[in-house]
Amino acid sequence: MYCKGVGTKRADTLRKELGVVTAMDMLRTYPYKYTDRSRFYKIHEIEDEDTAVQIVGQVTEWHTIGVGKAQRLSATFTDGSHTIELVWFRGVQYVKLVKGIDYLLFGKPSRFNHTYNFVHPELTPMSKVTPQMVQGLEPDYGTTERMKNTGLNSKAVRTIIAGLLPDLRLGVPETLGQDILDHYHLMGITEALINVHFPKDTPTMQKARERLKFEELFYIQLQILRQMKRREQNEGFVMPKVGTRFNTFYQHHLTFELTNAQKRVVREIQADLKSGHQMNRLLQGDVGSGKTLVALLCALLAADNGYQTCIMAPTEILANQHYDTLTTLLSPLNCSEASSNLSPIAHVALLTGSTTKKERETLHAALRAGEIDILIGTHALIEDEVQFANLGLVIVDEQHRFGVAQRAKLWAKNIQPPHVLVMTATPIPRTLAMTVYGDLQVSVIDELPPGRKPVHTLHYSIQRKVSVNQFLIQQIEQGRQVYVVFPLIKENEKLDLLDLQNGYNELCETFPQYRISMVHGQMKAKDKDEQMRRFISGETQILVATTVIEVGVNVPNATVMVIENAERFGLSQLHQLRGRVGRGADQSYCLLLTRIELTKETRRRIDIMVATNDGFRIAEEDLNLRGPGDLDGTQQSGLPFELKIASLSTDGQLLEVARQAARAILDQDPTLSDDYHRIYKRRLDLLRLSVANWSEIS
Ligand code: ADP
Numbered sequence: 001m002y003c004k005g006v007g008t009k010r011a012d013t014l015r016k017e018l019g020v021v022t023a024m025d026m027l028r029t030y031p032y033k034y035t036d037r038s039r040f041y042k043i044h045e046i047e048d049e050d051t052a053v054q055i056v057g058q059v060t061e062w063h064t065i066g067v068g069k070a071q072r073l074s075a076t077f078t079d080g081s082h083t084i085e086l087v088w089f090r091g092v093q094y095v096k097l098v099k100g101i102d103y104l105l106f107g108k109p110s111r112f113n114h115t116y117n118f119v120h121p122e123l124t125p126m127s128k129v130t131p132q133m134v135q136g137l138e139p140d141y142g143t144t145e146r147m148k149n150t151g152l153n154s155k156a157v158r159t160i161i162a163g164l165l166p167d168l169r170l171g172v173p174e175t176l177g178q179d180i181l182d183h184y185h186l187m188g189i190t191e192a193l194i195n196v197h198f199p200k201d202t203p204t205m206q207k208a209r210e211r212l213k214f215e216e217l218f219y220i221q222l223q224i225l226r227q228m229k230r231r232e233q234n235e236g237f238v239m240p241k242v243g244t245r246f247n248t249f250y251q252h253h254l255t256f257e258l259t260n261a262q263k264r265v266v267r268e269i270q271a272d273l274k275s276g277h278q279m280n281r282l283l284q285g286d287v288g289s290g291k292t293l294v295a296l297l298c299a300l301l302a303a304d305n306g307y308q309t310c311i312m313a314p315t316e317i318l319a320n321q322h323y324d325t326l327t328t329l330l331s332p333l334n335c336s337e338a339s340s341n342l343s344p345i346a347h348v349a350l351l352t353g354s355t356t357k358k359e360r361e362t363l364h365a366a367l368r369a370g371e372i373d374i375l376i377g378t379h380a381l382i383e384d385e386v387q388f389a390n391l392g393l394v395i396v397d398e399q400h401r402f403g404v405a406q407r408a409k410l411w412a413k414n415i416q417p418p419h420v421l422v423m424t425a426t427p428i429p430r431t432l433a434m435t436v437y438g439d440l441q442v443s444v445i446d447e448l449p450p451g452r453k454p455v456h457t458l459h460y461s462i463q464r465k466v467s468v469n470q471f472l473i474q475q476i477e478q479g480r481q482v483y484v485v486f487p488l489i490k491e492n493e494k495l496d497l498l499d500l501q502n503g504y505n506e507l508c509e510t511f512p513q514y515r516i517s518m519v520h521g522q523m524k525a526k527d528k529d530e531q532m533r534r535f536i537s538g539e540t541q542i543l544v545a546t547t548v549i550e551v552g553v554n555v556p557n558a559t560v561m562v563i564e565n566a567e568r569f570g571l572s573q574l575h576q577l578r579g580r581v582g583r584g585a586d587q588s589y590c591l592l593l594t595r596i597e598l599t600k601e602t603r604r605r606i607d608i609m610v611a612t613n614d615g616f617r618i619a620e621e622d623l624n625l626r627g628p629g630d631l632d633g634t635q636q637s638g639l640p641f642e643l644k645i646a647s648l649s650t651d652g653q654l655l656e657v658a659r660q661a662a663r664a665i666l667d668q669d670p671t672l673s674d675d676y677h678r679i680y681k682r683r684l685d686l687l688r689l690s691v692a693n694w695s696e697i698s
């Protein structure tokens with residue numbers, strides 16, 4: 001298709017960089033912001049670097065520095081009451097300044113030292129400013145480096161789209177049904193596309209964007225919910241019985257009462273297990289909320305009905321710990337009644353990368369013979385030789401650590417897919433739960449076991465290290481243990497390890513009287529386990545680590561979590577780390593140490609951590625600060641689809657509405673085969689949205 005201003009080279013760049021092939025694709029490339037050219041600023045009103053501003057004023061003084069290529073022009077601009085610096089590094093010889101006349105200054109301020117300046121601003125004498133230049137909203141389009149290299153900057157994109165306007169005005173086919181447009185008071189597609197690019201005014205621009213956001217979210221929900229409906233038809237193993245294993249454990253092995261939240265979740269899962277349909281459930285619960293116990297109860301239900309369970313954990317440390325926890329809980333020694341039965345309630349086995357070949361062979365055989373009820377392990381579980389007699393339930397701990405393909409292999413380990421429970425301690429904001437995990441049922445443990453004292457979180461700048469050390473001594477002298485965590489960022493692993501090693505050495509010097517363990521991701525599993533073991537058993541008082549300890553480790557006697565260079569961690573990571581303490585009866589502390597002058601965003605992160613222990617609130621804040629693509633839960637995989645206009649951080653309400661609308665249609669017509677719904681089906685086929693399918697069997 002022919003577009004004004006787009007030759008083959010530019011067409012190629014547009015296709016590669018933005019996926020734009022047709023004129024319609026171009027129209028669906030939305031501005032990410034608008035500059036209000038009708039607003040005039042005063043210098044003192046400048047607030048941030050992101051907003052382009054225009055100011056009327058005069059140039060009072062200027063001088064050049066350096067010669068030739070290094071030449072630089074610096075000018076002082078005044079709006080009558082304040083002044084600001086203008087700087088040119090390039091094309092200095094073309095800048096002609098005149099004193100005593102009014103200019104219109106337009107550009108993006110840059111922060112420089114503690115003030116702002118303008119680098120290469122547009123400076124137009126007021127006599128040459130036309131009314132069109134200073135009216136309405138000017139769209140800004142996102143561009144990539146490559147685009148800029150072929151001259152495709154925001155202004156060029158604007159020009160291309162402006163060239164399409166006459167055709168657009170003739171009308172484009174509607175993509176939503178009239179009933180939806182009416183019911184939700186949405187703008188028609190033609191008007192919306194015109195006004196998203198060249199809005200008449202702010203309210204019209206907002207209506208246009210709302211319509212386009214709605215449409216985007218609506219189709220994603222339609223796809224997700226259709227998938228979910230389809231899957232609800234999948235048959236699942238029927239597990240109606242609550243038998244002796246579950247009951248014995250519940251009555252005689254549990255030394256504490258389940259929290260109400262745990263009870264509710266167990267009931268929800270139980271209902272799924274006996275429904276005859278395959279369960280796909282996400283269990284969310286903050287660190288320490290007692291998910292492991294829920295997992296165990298479910299495994300016992302499966303065992304009571306003659307099915308095996310496997311529990312997959314992301315790290316060997318965690319798998320070992322689950323294994324220890326479960327064997328202890330199930331052991332006859334843990335039974336409150338004198339029991340004549342000397343065998344455990346259920347047989348648990350462990351399979352990790354460290355399991356020897358010989359152990360494996362025995363284990364494989366026992367598994368096939370159905371002598372093992374619960375198999376716990378790492379990725380090693382997925383391997384093809386691992387075959388079950390009758391796998392009925394798969395539990396994945398900290399699911400975001402696994403890829404889709406890895407999970408899918410587990411699903412395929414029985415003739416029909418087992419029930420699936422995925423557990424996560426990373427709270428997922430509602431909007432993400434509805435999209436990324438939208439096709440899963442969700443259970444939430446929103447209550448901690450009683451008697452937990454909230455962790456006190458304190459922020460220290462590195463200058464106050466001495467007080468921090470004194471505090472550590474005081475805690476250790478009371479018999480407590482301490483974690484010290486260093487950030488590990490993949491791009492710079494070597495440097496980070498050096499940091500860790502230095503930190504370790506420094507601690508050894510500062511605390512010659514204490515024993516110190518160290519673990520990091522580059523260590524051999526055996527060494528890592530040995531170091532962990534020493535800390536867990538209390539042999540060492542301090543554990544220096546990278547984030548390998550982030551998930552799951554449980555040492556109730558550890559009461560202090562020191563996070564070095566806390567400014568380099570994301571919010572949910574900080575929260576996860578903090579969750580390692582506060583697991584026993586003693587008051588726990590999380591000390592956030594920062595080194596450098598904090599940016600506004602870092603300061604905000606630290607403040608949130610100090611202010612709240614609520615994982616859901618932190619997750620929401622994280623989403624707001626970073627945007628969904630960077631969230632821990634989705635980091636590896638990224639969002640399965642790209643949002644062109646809607647935002648999961650700010651459009652939560654619209655998302656709810658769009659989901660409702662999609663659900664209403666599917667409730668009437670699950671396969672979208674009514675004539676009236678053909679428009680939706682066609683568009684879904686066209687969009688080919690790749691939404692996550694959490695139970696996909698490959
Ligand atoms: P997480 O949800 O982080 O996996 P865990 O399952 O490791 O949490 O539980 C944390 C600790 O709380 C464990 O020591 C566990 O035994 C204990 N716990 C779990 N449920 C309860 C409860 N209802 N009452 C008291 N303690 C509990």
Ligand code: MG
Nearest residue numbers: 291292397552
């Ligand atoms: Mg856990």
